Amino acid sequence: MTDALEVCTGPAMRAVRDLIAKVATTNATVLLTGESGVGKEVVARAIHRASPRAGRPLLKINCAALPDELLESELFGHQRGGFTGAYRDKPGKFELAQQGTIMLDEIGEVPLRLQAKLLHVLQDGEFTRVGGERTLQTDVRVLAATNRDLEVEIGRGRFREDLYYRLNVIQIRIPPLRERREEIPGLIDALLAAANAQYGRRVEIGPAVRRRLAEHSWPGNIRELQNVIKRVVVLGGVARLDGELMEPPKVAPAAAPPSAVEPLTGLKQIARRAARDAERLAIADMLERTRWNRTKAARMLQISYKALLYKIVDCGLASPARDKEEDLVATAS
Ligand SMILES: Nc1ncnc2c1ncn2[C@@H]1O[C@H](COP(=O)(O)OP(=O)(O)OP(=O)(O)O)[C@@H](O)[C@H]1O
Ligand SMILES: [Mg+2]
Numbered sequence: 609m610t611d612a613l614e615v616c617t618g619p620a621m622r623a624v625r626d627l628i629a630k631v632a633t634t635n636a637t638v639l640l641t642g643e644s645g646v647g648k649e650v651v652a653r654a655i656h657r658a659s660p661r662a663g664r665p666l667l668k669i670n671c672a673a674l675p676d677e678l679l680e681s682e683l684f685g686h687q688r689g690g691f692t693g694a695y696r697d698k699p700g701k702f703e704l705a706q707q708g709t710i711m712l713d714e715i716g717e718v719p720l721r722l723q724a725k726l727l728h729v730l731q732d733g734e735f736t737r738v739g740g741e742r743t744l745q746t747d748v749r750v751l752a753a754t755n756r757d758l759e760v761e762i763g764r765g766r767f768r769e770d771l772y773y774r775l776n777v778i779q780i781r782i783p784p785l786r787e788r789r790e791e792i793p794g795l796i797d798a799l800l801a802a803a804n805a806q807y808g809r810r811v812e813i814g815p816a817v818r819r820r821l822a823e824h825s826w827p828g829n830i831r832e833l834q835n836v837i838k839r840v841v842v843l844g845g846v847a848r849l850d851g852e853l854m855e856p857p858k859v860a861p862a863a864a865p866p867s868a869v870e871p872l873t874g875l876k877q878i879a880r881r882a883a884r885d886a887e888r889l890a891i892a893d894m895l896e897r898t899r900w901n902r903t904k905a906a907r908m909l910q911i912s913y914k915a916l917l918y919k920i921v922d923c924g925l926a927s928p929a930r931d932k933e934e935d936l937v938a939t940a941s
Contacts, residue, residue: 612650615794620783624651627780632658637730639715639775640753642782644896645831648753649713651782656709661749664708667701672714672897673904680722681738684729690739702735702746709749715775716756716767727771750775785826785833792822792833799834803841811841888923891916895925 613625631638632655640648649668656666669682677691685700701710712718718726729735730750734743752775761767785792796818804810813821817840826832891909898904906916 612647613654615798616791617794618788618790620788621791624780624782627778628654628658631655631778633660635749637750637752637775637777639779640751640782641779642755643784643829644755645829646782646784647830648782649711651780652711652751652753655751659709659749661708665705666709666711667705668711668713669701670713672717673908676719676722679718680725684725684735684737686738687740690737694739700737702729702748703744705748707747709751712750712752714754715752716754716758716761720766720768723768723771727768727774730774785829789822793818795830795833796821796837799837800841803838807841809841813840887919888925891919891923892925
């Protein structure tokens with residue numbers, strides 16, 4: 609992954625690469641925008657690596673994955689007793705990343721109250737731990753990422769305008785894959801080599817399949833392409849690259865529930881079915897948002913990990929290829 613951007617040689621990404629080179633040497637806060645799966649994290653890593661802070665940590669925090677209170681503690685740390693369950697002092701990312709870089713992923717999900725605290729640390733380099741009184745100093749470089757339109761969020765009253773201007777010193781918009789199709793062949797090679805290495809295979813992809821991959825619209829961008837290639841590698845070669853493989857996992861349920869073919873008349877049945885459908889959507893959405901991190905997804909859905917695993921099977925949700933092996937281990941044990 610060291611030179612992940614090497615294959616991104618087209619004109620759209622050349623602009624991104626130029627910007628990376630320019631901002632890397634500075635301490636400027638950078639806002640990385642772009643659809644899900646375009647490579648925002650890859651760009652954040654490239655900036656950090658090319659910066660004078662490269663020898664220090666790059667700490668990433670997914671602001672969507674934690675409830676309000678835990679997110680504050682992850683960012684700023686807490687004092688013992690700062691909240692229920694805080695049994696000991698714990699430093700947060702802003703302390704741990706001293707002289708390094710913090711990537712605030714999914715910044716659009718930060719609750720308003722914490723946005724004020726973030727603004728303060730960005731402006732003055734100062735913060736307090738949760739439940740703490742001492743003001744702490746920090747020297748970190750902040751990279752923020754979002755797939756939301758923050759200006760729309762400002763209009764809706766969900767994002768502070770002052771924080772937006774603070775974060776948006778420099779914005780790097782990473783274009784969707786459909787706007788840089790010329791990179792698809794190179795990406796296929798790089799992702800195929802990585803997947804073969806990861807799974808110990810030597811699968812090749814022939815010209816006909818490559819053409820199909822080059823024509824697809826890739827709404828899930830590079831992550832979707834990566835998942836398709838991993839599935840090809842794991843499931844045994846290009847012969848399996850049929851329509852189903854191109855579909856994102858959440859629209860490939862194991863089987864339609866029997867109720868789907870019979871008209872429902874009982875109110876209870878109808879309610880149960882609607883609840884189940886809503887649940888399935890919510891679970892699929894959360895799994896996608898957490899990239900199938902089931903521990904996080906369970907926490908955010910406020911159900912136990914075990915209950916989530918049960919529901920994944922029950923709802924016929926197929927995990928992406930990268931999880932296949934873990935699943936086998938999980939079900940075997
Ligand atoms: N240029 C590239 N070459 C190879 N792999 C890439 C490249 N860009 C992205 N990827 C891979 O694609 C996947 C998605 O990239 P990344 O996580 O950076 O996207 P993202 O924009 O942060 O997505 P999200 O909004 O869903 O968090 C990752 O697994 C990453 O390794
Ligand atoms: Mg990301």
